[in-house]
Amino acid sequence: MATLILKVTEKCNSNCYYCDVVRKKNSGSSMSLEVLEQVFIRINEFLLKEKEETVEILWHGGEPLLSGPEFYLTALEFQERYCNSTKDRIRYSMQTNLTCFSEDFIDVFRKLGMTSIGTSFDPEPNIRGPGTPSNSDLYNRLFMEKLEILESNGFGWGMIYVVTKKSLAHPLDVFFFLTNLLLTGGISLNPVLIYDNKRKDISITPEEFVDFLGAIFPVWWEHRYRYPDLEPFRSLYANIIDGNRMLGCVDSGDCTYHHINVAPDGETSQCGRSADWGLLQYGNIMDKSFFDILHHKERDQLKERVALLFSGECNNCRFWELCHGGCPLDAYSKHQSFMHKSEWCDAKRGFIEKYFEPISGVRFEPKNQ
Amino acid sequence: MPNILFTQYCVRSCPYCFAKKHMSESSPDDVLSWENLIYLVDFLQKSGEKRFSILGGEPTLHPDFNNMVLYVLERGLDVTVFTSGVMKEEKLQEAVSFFKPVPRERLSFICNLNDPLKTPSPPAEIESVKRFLRAFGEKVVPGFNIYRTDFELDFIFQYINEYGLQRHIRLGIAHPIPGRKNIYIALDDMEKVINRVFSYISLFERLRIKPGLDCGFPMCKFTDEQLAWLYRYTGGKNEFGCGPVIDIGPDMSVWSCFPLSSFHKKSIFEFNSLKDIHEYYMHLHDSIRIEAGGIFIECDDCVFRDDKNCHGGCVAHSLSRFQEEEPLRLKEVYF
Amino acid sequence: MNPDFFVCPLNKKLIRTLRERSLVIKLDKIQDVGQAVALEKEFDFHIHCLQLETQTPLASIPFQNDWLDVPLAVYTPSLGNFFDFVEKLPLLRQINIRVYLPTNKKENYTNLQIISSLGITSALEFKKDYLDWELMTDLMTYALLPLVPHAPIDPFYYIANRYDPHKRNDYNSVYFNDFRFYLHLDHDGRVYFSHDDLKQGHYIADSIEELNNPEVEKELSKRYFRWTGFFLKTDGCAYCPGWRICLGKFSDTVKSIPGCSKFFSEFMDVIEQYKSIQRDKKEVWQP
Numbered sequence: 001m002a003t004l005i006l007k008v009t010e011k012c013n014s015n016c017y018y019c020d021v022v023r024k025k026n027s028g029s030s031m032s033l034e035v036l037e038q039v040f041i042r043i044n045e046f047l048l049k050e051k052e053e054t055v056e057i058l059w060h061g062g063e064p065l066l067s068g069p070e071f072y073l074t075a076l077e078f079q080e081r082y083c084n085s086t087k088d089r090i091r092y093s094m095q096t097n098l099t100c101f102s103e104d105f106i107d108v109f110r111k112l113g114m115t116s117i118g119t120s121f122d123p124e125p126n127i128r129g130p131g132t133p134s135n136s137d138l139y140n141r142l143f144m145e146k147l148e149i150l151e152s153n154g155f156g157w158g159m160i161y162v163v164t165k166k167s168l169a170h171p172l173d174v175f176f177f178l179t180n181l182l183l184t185g186g187i188s189l190n191p192v193l194i195y196d197n198k199r200k201d202i203s204i205t206p207e208e209f210v211d212f213l214g215a216i217f218p219v220w221w222e223h224r225y226r227y228p229d230l231e232p233f234r235s236l237y238a239n240i241i242d243g244n245r246m247l248g249c250v251d252s253g254d255c256t257y258h259h260i261n262v263a264p265d266g267e268t269s270q271c272g273r274s275a276d277w278g279l280l281q282y283g284n285i286m287d288k289s290f291f292d293i294l295h296h297k298e299r300d301q302l303k304e305r306v307a308l309l310f311s312g313e314c315n316n317c318r319f320w321e322l323c324h325g326g327c328p329l330d331a332y333s334k335h336q337s338f339m340h341k342s343e344w345c346d347a348k349r350g351f352i353e354k355y356f357e358p359i360s361g362v363r364f365e366p367k368n369q
Numbered sequence: 370m371p372n373i374l375f376t377q378y379c380v381r382s383c384p385y386c387f388a389k390k391h392m393s394e395s396s397p398d399d400v401l402s403w404e405n406l407i408y409l410v411d412f413l414q415k416s417g418e419k420r421f422s423i424l425g426g427e428p429t430l431h432p433d434f435n436n437m438v439l440y441v442l443e444r445g446l447d448v449t450v451f452t453s454g455v456m457k458e459e460k461l462q463e464a465v466s467f468f469k470p471v472p473r474e475r476l477s478f479i480c481n482l483n484d485p486l487k488t489p490s491p492p493a494e495i496e497s498v499k500r501f502l503r504a505f506g507e508k509v510v511p512g513f514n515i516y517r518t519d520f521e522l523d524f525i526f527q528y529i530n531e532y533g534l535q536r537h538i539r540l541g542i543a544h545p546i547p548g549r550k551n552i553y554i555a556l557d558d559m560e561k562v563i564n565r566v567f568s569y570i571s572l573f574e575r576l577r578i579k580p581g582l583d584c585g586f587p588m589c590k591f592t593d594e595q596l597a598w599l600y601r602y603t604g605g606k607n608e609f610g611c612g613p614v615i616d617i618g619p620d621m622s623v624w625s626c627f628p629l630s631s632f633h634k635k636s637i638f639e640f641n642s643l644k645d646i647h648e649y650y651m652h653l654h655d656s657i658r659i660e661a662g663g664i665f666i667e668c669d670d671c672v673f674r675d676d677k678n679c680h681g682g683c684v685a686h687s688l689s690r691f692q693e694e695e696p697l698r699l700k701e702v703y704f
Numbered sequence: 705m706n707p708d709f710f711v712c713p714l715n716k717k718l719i720r721t722l723r724e725r726s727l728v729i730k731l732d733k734i735q736d737v738g739q740a741v742a743l744e745k746e747f748d749f750h751i752h753c754l755q756l757e758t759q760t761p762l763a764s765i766p767f768q769n770d771w772l773d774v775p776l777a778v779y780t781p782s783l784g785n786f787f788d789f790v791e792k793l794p795l796l797r798q799i800n801i802r803v804y805l806p807t808n809k810k811e812n813y814t815n816l817q818i819i820s821s822l823g824i825t826s827a828l829e830f831k832k833d834y835l836d837w838e839l840m841t842d843l844m845t846y847a848l849l850p851l852v853p854h855a856p857i858d859p860f861y862y863i864a865n866r867y868d869p870h871k872r873n874d875y876n877s878v879y880f881n882d883f884r885f886y887l888h889l890d891h892d893g894r895v896y897f898s899h900d901d902l903k904q905g906h907y908i909a910d911s912i913e914e915l916n917n918p919e920v921e922k923e924l925s926k927r928y929f930r931w932t933g934f935f936l937k938t939d940g941c942a943y944c945p946g947w948r949i950c951l952g953k954f955s956d957t958v959k960s961i962p963g964c965s966k967f968f969s970e971f972m973d974v975i976e977q978y979k980s981i982q983r984d985k986k987e988v989w990q991p
């Protein structure tokens with residue numbers, strides 16, 4: 001499956017404290033209809049060539065809803081026009097702050113086959129919201145209003161929760177708050193990633209993230225049938241207890257030839273962060289096919305990285321199969337090179353050894369030693 | 370059939386009372402609550418019991434006695450109440466209105482009667498007992514506890530006739546309470562007591578009243594003639610047993626029987642069923658019997674004990690003896 | 705909007721307008737039961753239930769033999785004289801009745817166990833002037849994990865049998881107060897979402913004919929999503945482990961009578977235990 005992250009705009013109506021996109025210099029560009037059209041031409045070209053492949057499009061930003069329902073209606077038209085024979089191999093999802101959602105999006109999203117939305121929320125004041133400091137009161141009110149529209153129209157939703165320094169004081173409060181929202185999709189607890197010194201007041205260390213998860217895990221474990229869809233617990237359970245390998249892009253070591261990030265101007269790169277940092281750039285869709293982009297030589301270093309780590313820094317690591325050295329961008333942020341493991345690997349190992357294994361009573365045994 | 374204590378206090382001070390030790394260690398305010406009553410009825414029903422036996426102290430002193438008995442009956446259990454028969458007139462009248470229509474198979478009273486001459490009571494108490502007997506006559510089985518060798522049973526025969534009580538006398542024998550000095554029948558006096566019971570044979574026959582033996586009578590102290598009479602007259606319904614009765618206190622504590630009320634006392638919540646409780650205390654009884662087969666040395670080799678026709682008298686005798694010796698026996702037999 | 709049931713007073717003029725509807729008729733006198741039953745025949749509506757609110761103890765209520773087919777929800781302050789209650793038991797066991805006893809009398813927590821153990825369906829009526837969470841926990845455990853079967857005690861039984869851990873579980877239907885199914889009418893036919901709204905005069909429509917107005921639909925949606933208000937606060941019910949059953953019903957007593965969080969949290973644990981017992985029960989294959 002090829003994952004296409006479409007940054008339809010870098011504009012956002014919020015100013016979340018930990019967001020890098022709104023803090024980029026010269027941010028604020030939006031995808032033109034010409035680029036959007038080319039996206040669908042390229043998709044069809046790719047799917048006709050790769051008969052077994054599917055494409056998952058993740059509408060992203062900035063705030064993707066700022067492009068308005070007409071943008072997505074046009075996308076639908078383009079799909080109909082260019083992908084008539086391949087559209088059943090196209091899937092859509094979206095990551096939005098939901099505050100711009102309205103009834104006007106319902107119909108077009110349904111036609112695109114979207115029945116749920118990914119979003120994000122934080123009950124902590126002044127973390128998410130417009131203005132400086134972030135006006136979380138306004139943001140939260142809007143969020144709930146739009147949630148009403150979403151749910152009353154039968155849409156589901158999942159959530160990313162970004163763990164910041166402010167979360168560390170009351171992990172169980174966070175846990176119960178998020179799970180009490182009773183969203184239909186999953187909740188993912190992700191550590192905040194801060195790359196500048198100005199916002200170090202909310203950054204957390206891998207050890208702090210481990211203990212945050214560790215404070216929640218015993219409660220989740222005891223009632224895991226009540227709170228099934230909480231990451232990273234659910235996938236660790238699947239991997240360690242059930243023995244099913246269920247890994248996200250960060251841990252799979254396999255994002256090399258499957259991910260494309262498309263910026264508003266059509267420039268492609270590995271993912272959102274690589275685009276922001278000017279790394280792993282593969283050319284523009286206006287003059288390159290998706291096949292060529294997915295097989296760009298620049299990607300080879302990511303494959304080499306996996307082999308290098310396996311025999312080097314990650315040699316004999318019991319958790320290699322669950323981690324594969326983590327995200328190369330995380331490694332780059334610390335070492336200025338992809339060829340190292342991510343510092344968040346220690347978080348994963350730390351959590352499994354300190355909490356998951358003792359509490360579950362199950363020791364992870366790798367399948368391939 | 371376990372006994373449920375409704376109260377832990379009494380209005381009488383019978384010299385032989387084997388609940389004395391237990392009551393002295395309990396608070397008079399400690400009466401069975403409704404929540405515990407409901408739990409106990411559930412527990413017994415789950416355990417397959419059909420009868421609910423009520424004890425005390427004096428159970429009728431419980432402020433909700435009448436309502437609680439009514440409740441148990443309504444739950445489908447049959448009820449037996451061990452009582453002195455001493456009841457306030459107002460409460461008795463209420464009890465009569467509640468229970469008069471209940472068939473005696475469903476509700477019976479075992480009324481422990483004291484000899485007015487040998488164990489005198491205040492006149493008001495005697496009057497109260499007579500009122501009770503008059504009110505519930507046919508539902509009452511008279512009981513008598515033998516604590517002295519010169520006891521008389523004549524007054525009971527008279528009560529049976531006068532008040533229409535059930536034609537049956539439940540004879541108990543006072544046993545020692547380990548760890549406490551109380552009045553009881555010494556081992557040497559067992560035969561005397563038994564002979565005295567049988568001195569009433571002609572009255573039993575003439576008035577067609579049957580004697581019933583409570584636990585702890587040793588079979589070896591009965592002559593063959595006496596045993597034959599008992600068998601023929603009561604249809605073999607008498608046993609020479611001693612085993613866990615299971616008493617349950619208002620605070621939900623459980624113990625084997627009153628003389629052993631301090632012996633390995635537990636909480637009912639530690640058990641899943643009556644069977645579990647019985648097995649627990651039976652195991653303790655067996656441990657005592659390993660140390661001492663019965664109340665007499667001869668019990669160790671007794672064929673009737675081996676066949677379980679007799680259980681070797683009351684274990685309280687053996688336990689009392691163990692308290693006075695060096696502690697060299699199985700640890701379970703000590704308090 | 706077309707609710708399943710309307711809760712209305714015993715008002716002939718009003719009821720005449722409610723043909724073919726299912727009604728919960730509120731009575732304040734037991735003697736009115738007969739009148740309500742007669743009206744059903746006259747005006748072709750269906751009695752879903754008769755809701756009797758009385759100050760007479762249960763044991764003193766003169767139940768009649770010809771009420772056997774009438775569903776009765778009886779709100780009474782206490783059990784009353786036990787002997788009189790037992791005398792009534794044979795009839796009570798035949799009547800389709802649920803007895804509601806209030807939380808503001810300590811003995812009622814036990815009385816509900818007594819009633820239930822004697823085969824009568826009962827329910828706790830929450831009165832916020834007195835709530836004993838410890839006694840309520842004992843009652844809830846008795847209701848769902850008894851040693852031997854007994855009649856249901858609501859709302860515990862209601863919730864346990866409909867519990868979905870991934871949804872908000874509302875037990876307001878036990879009290880005819882769930883706006884998704886029950887709407888309340890006053891004597892003039894004005895429509896309210898709940899009993900409390902009726903007491904406060906906050907109606908949503910002048911008559912049931914106006915229920916399909918877009919304004920009413922909007923109000924309905926607002927009411928449906930009222931729970932989001934808890935998630936706009938930085939503390940309180942949104943952070944409670946027991947939220948998905950309580951849904952903030954005790955937010956106004958959480959400080960004055962603490963214990964609700966512990967109670968509802970334990971309640972969920974007991975429900976899950978109850979469910980696992982139900983799952984383990986074998987079904988006979990036999991038709």
